[in-house]
Amino acid sequence: MNDDTLRDMACQELVDVITDYLEGTLPEADCTRFEAHLAICPACREYLEQMRALVRLTGRLTSKSLEPETVDSLLGAFRRWRDSRTGL
Amino acid sequence: MVPTADKRSAEADLVDRLRSGDEATFVCLVSTYSAPLKRLALAFVSTDAVAEEVVQETWLAVLTGIPRFEGRSSVKTWIFQILANRAKTRAIRDRRTINFSELEDPLGQDQPAVDPARFHPAAHPTMPGHWSSPPGIWSASAEDAVLGREAMGVLQRELDRLPRAQRVVVALRDVHGWPAAEVCEVLGLSEANQRVLLHRGRSRLRGVLEAYFTENA
Numbered sequence: 001m002n003d004d005t006l007r008d009m010a011c012q013e014l015v016d017v018i019t020d021y022l023e024g025t026l027p028e029a030d031c032t033r034f035e036a037h038l039a040i041c042p043a044c045r046e047y048l049e050q051m052r053a054l055v056r057l058t059g060r061l062t063s064k065s066l067e068p069e070t071v072d073s074l075l076g077a078f079r080r081w082r083d084s085r086t087g088l
Numbered sequence: 089m090v091p092t093a094d095k096r097s098a099e100a101d102l103v104d105r106l107r108s109g110d111e112a113t114f115v116c117l118v119s120t121y122s123a124p125l126k127r128l129a130l131a132f133v134s135t136d137a138v139a140e141e142v143v144q145e146t147w148l149a150v151l152t153g154i155p156r157f158e159g160r161s162s163v164k165t166w167i168f169q170i171l172a173n174r175a176k177t178r179a180i181r182d183r184r185t186i187n188f189s190e191l192e193d194p195l196g197q198d199q200p201a202v203d204p205a206r207f208h209p210a211a212h213p214t215m216p217g218h219w220s221s222p223p224g225i226w227s228a229s230a231e232d233a234v235l236g237r238e239a240m241g242v243l244q245r246e247l248d249r250l251p252r253a254q255r256v257v258v259a260l261r262d263v264h265g266w267p268a269a270e271v272c273e274v275l276g277l278s279e280a281n282q283r284v285l286l287h288r289g290r291s292r293l294r295g296v297l298e299a300y301f302t303e304n305a
Contacts, residue, residue, distance in 0.1 A: 010217025012207040016200070019287035023268065025279075043219045049227035054243075054294050057230060058262035061244055065123040070140055074118060074147050075111075081151045082109030 009037040014044050018051055102163055106154050118147060121164070124264045125171050128274065131256035132175035133182070142178055146171040161273075168274040201291035226301035239300055246296045247289075254289035261286055 009030075014037055020026040021034050038045050066074075105113040122143055129139035149170050157166065206221040229235055247255060247263075256275065260266045272282045 010207070011219045011222075012202070012204070012217040015202045015291070018201070019283055019290060023283055023286075025283065041218075043222035046225050046227055047223050050223060050230070050294055050298065051290060053227045053230035054290060054297060055262050057236070057240060057243055057297075058247070058258065058293070059265065060240060061247065061263045063123040063127045063259060063263055064136070065119070065126065066140060066143060070144055071118060071122075074144060075115070077148055078111060078114050078151065082111070085109060 007033070009033040011037075011041060011044050011047075014038075014041075015047060018048065021048075022051065022055075099159065099163060103154065103157055103159065106150075114151075117150075117163075117167070121167060122147075124260060124266075125168065127259045127264070128168060128171055128256060129175045131252050131275070132172075132179045138178060138182070139175075142171065142175045145174055149174070165270065165273055172274060172276075199288050199292075201287065202295070223298055224302045226298070230297065230301065235301070235304060238304070239297060242296060242300045243293060246293055250289050250292060254285050254292070257282060257285040258289035258293070262290070 014034060017026055017030060017034065021031065026034060038048065102113065106117075125143045125146060126136075126139050129142045130136070133139050133142060146167065150167055153166075153170070157163070161169070206219060208215045208218050208220045210216045212218075230239060247258060250258065257271060257277075260271045260274075261268065268279060268282055268286075271277070272279055275282070277285070
């Protein structure tokens, strides 16, 4: 271990690596520092919970799908495609 | 993604049903994937109407291509790659001055997750890099029925305002729940760059929610 792996994590570093932490890609030594920091820093615990709440809220959003007329027109195209293949 | 062994037979069934002209299978694919397809199209083209056309063309290309589909990728990846290719071609044809390098080189501009002014400077005697202006406390009330509903509106608007590469990554990951590997494959991004885009997009959205909850809590 070098000095870097032992150095305490500061809040400013934590917010920069938080996505790596949530994605499970933070190196083990940094993960230990991350969790050691969380244990002593309520503000960063709140920050982490905010990121988790954000991901849950974003998961409830939807993207706009196709207009109904486009879907109808695709269905028409599908039927023509199917019928041309089966020779009907 | 290359289908895993246990998914292979389900994939083969899907392809067989589509090839045999099973309408329910086609309808199911269209209703499942059209929204994320449109999201992806909007990473390249500028208007909703053009994105709609590109998605429509993609489904027609799926019908034309399915008889020759060889299963080297999953059906899903194949469909999204058709879309990505068509959307890029369309963007070039429309001479949109789209910055593709933004997708390929997201590390270009440095954006801190949180305004550096909110931390003590590195030279601070006792708490270097620690919060000087800590985040307000709202995570527990974020999903509260009333506040949460309004917050969703704010979130939707800000998601649509993110730079396009961040927007498509956050939407595919967090709105549509895709795993990182699929997002990388469809967008041609490295895992590291995908994470940078996700991090920047999420950090920005968190900042917007913080401003909203601080004002309204």
